[in-house]
Amino acid sequence: MCSLPRADDYHSFEREIDKWRVRRKDSKERKSYDEVFDQQNLMRVYKLFTDGTIDRLDFPISTGKEGNVFRATNTKGEFLAVKIYRTSTSTFRDMAKYVHGDPRFGGAQYNKRKLILAWAHKEYWNLQLLYQAGVRVPKPVARHQNIIVMEYIGDEVEPARELRDVLLDDPEAVSKKILAYIKLAYRKAKLVHSDISEFNVLMLGQEPVIIDVGQAVMLAHPYAEEWLERDVRNVARYFRKYKIDIDVAKELKEIRKA
Ligand SMILES: Nc1ncnc2c1ncn2[C@@H]1O[C@H](COP(=O)(O)OP(=O)(O)O)[C@@H](O)[C@H]1O
Ligand SMILES: [Mg+2]
Numbered sequence: 034m035c036s037l038p039r040a041d042d043y044h045s046f047e048r049e050i051d052k053w054r055v056r057r058k059d060s061k062e063r064k065s066y067d068e069v070f071d072q073q074n075l076m077r078v079y080k081l082f083t084d085g086t087i088d089r090l091d092f093p094i095s096t097g098k099e100g101n102v103f104r105a106t107n108t109k110g111e112f113l114a115v116k117i118y119r120t121s122t123s124t125f126r127d128m129a130k131y132v133h134g135d136p137r138f139g140g141a142q143y144n145k146r147k148l149i150l151a152w153a154h155k156e157y158w159n160l161q162l163l164y165q166a167g168v169r170v171p172k173p174v175a176r177h178q179n180i181i182v183m184e185y186i187g188d189e190v191e192p193a194r195e196l197r198d199v200l201l202d203d204p205e206a207v208s209k210k211i212l213a214y215i216k217l218a219y220r221k222a223k224l225v226h227s228d229i230s231e232f233n234v235l236m237l238g239q240e241p242v243i244i245d246v247g248q249a250v251m252l253a254h255p256y257a258e259e260w261l262e263r264d265v266r267n268v269a270r271y272f273r274k275y276k277i278d279i280d281v282a283k284e285l286k287e288i289r290k291a
Contacts, residue, residue: 163246
């Protein structure tokens with residue numbers, strides 16, 4: 034149960050969000066703001082304001098299938114990224130196969146609402162495991178229900194670009210770093226990302242940062258090995274455009290070696 038905020042505070046918060054929506058009402062993204070800022074999510078974001086995690090939501094960075102990512106600022110003036118999962122999503126079926134089969138979720142079958150909470154929980158948990166293992170991911174800051182707060186990857190001017198939008202100075206070095214992170218995730222965090230692609234690697238300058246870890250699974254997951262191979266193949270496929278030849282079998286052997 035959410036505890037109810039004081040009515041005055043809550044109404045002024047709602048007015049802030051409304052002003053912000055109106056400012057952006059011409060944009061095609063308006064519909065998804067309305068979806069993501071349903072009453073329940075407003076309450077949950079409000080909790081993050083009142084507990085001091087964030088001081089303001091600045092602007093949306095991305096509107097995805099399952100949720101939106103916003104830049105936020107805390108009271109110290111530091112930037113944060115806030116990922117809010119929509120409480121209703123059309124990709125529910127795809128999500129299920131990454132949660133079922135993960136021993137952390139005890140093989141339980143979830144209804145849609147619970148699955149989305151489990152998903153956000155899993156993403157935050159994965160972020161913590163990967164961060165502790167030394168994989169370059171956004172540092173986890175907080176999670177409240179379906180909302181994840183993490184380190185903002187970007188600079189004063191703009192969020193970091195996805196790998197696909199950046200022309201690399203030294204593509205070989207970047208490909209090696211990504212493969213090293215896959216290996217570290219596998220060997221130290223015991224996780225397979227399962228969706229490594231040029232969309233889920235951000236470039237902070239020339240440094241790759243791995244994001245979108247909700248679907249990462251533990252090695253005990255029945256598809257973990259298959260998805261590891263898919264991740265390595267994806268890296269090899271992408272770097273072919275830079276004429277870099279990655280030996281997938283060799284890399285896999287290296288990652289898995291005892
Ligand atoms: N921590 C972050 N800092 C800056 N931008 C981010 C951060 N996390 C996500 N983004 C931006 O939001 C986009 C979508 O985030 P992602 O986690 O990949 O969600 P999804 O692909 O499920 O919508 C990313 O491609 C990136 O541009
Ligand atoms: Mg993504």
